[in-house]
Amino acid sequence: MIEPVAAPADLPFEERYALLLWLYVRYSAEHARITFSKTIAGGERLEWMVEEFVKANHAATRAYAATLIERGLVPDMPLPSLVYAIVGMVRLPFVLAREAQLAMGYDFMKGKAIDAHANCAIQLLMHR
Template sequence: MHVPRAAKQERSEQTRAQILEIALEEFSARGFEAVSLRDIADQAGVNHAMIRYHFGSKEALWKESATYLFQRLQVEVPPLDPSSGQASLDDLKEYVRNYVRYCARHPEHARLMVQESITGSERLKWVAETFIQPAHERTLKMITGAQEAIGLAEIDPLTLLYMIVSVVQMPYLLTAELKYTHGRDALAPGAVEAHADAVIWLIFRA
């Protein structure tokens, strides 16, 4: 039976997206060295050659996965534009809330970065230069503007940025510990919103 080219293209794109999702899960949970392309192929239910066809090497697949991850972050948490004037306090709070929700939906993001930071890999250097540094430049301008306009804590902006990132991400890095120690599901919708409320209060209470 003849399959239209558009249908083939759509199916190919769906397969590619599925492989990227699984690759992110595997790389973030086990680390780059512990994961093989065959592992990912088995999880995706595709032939090992299919991954080679779409991505080539494991290194290339990791970079494609990281690209997919950071593009998804930009879509789900649209950055505030510091050049458009000072964002309102409500805008800043909503930005933080969206970031908390993103981290809860996609804990593999923080886990992938932690995996790479442990060894300080060339992959991390590449993703830092390509995605993290430009994003941080925008966020640091936003923090500096908020310090001047609304009295946000007078802390070195880079230090404050990493403090905020840590407070937001930690429950989603330690979900198993929270569950085993305190019986709390950090990913329950009510828990995510409560965490967002707490982070916003900590940042903006002054």
């Protein structure tokens, strides 16, 4: 779980959010299959994950997403759509890592590729 407090509160918004995105990308690379498999399967384990981790993370993410919209970094849109667009952008390459390896010869699971993907997400969301 990525705790919002993992990024120092004294950082400016852009730096704090970039750090949280980077941490989320790293987490997603390390836990890609388990989180997606539980989401697809559903059931008690998913319900537990949502109650214990997802709701708290989404609450923090919604606040950051609202700030992205307020600052004009992303267009005005429903927050759930933006949150899940971020979730998909961050997590999906790691779930599809084998496909990407076969189709593009690119290994998303290598350290440099993980960092490059984190930088990509940050650049797309923060116009850096």
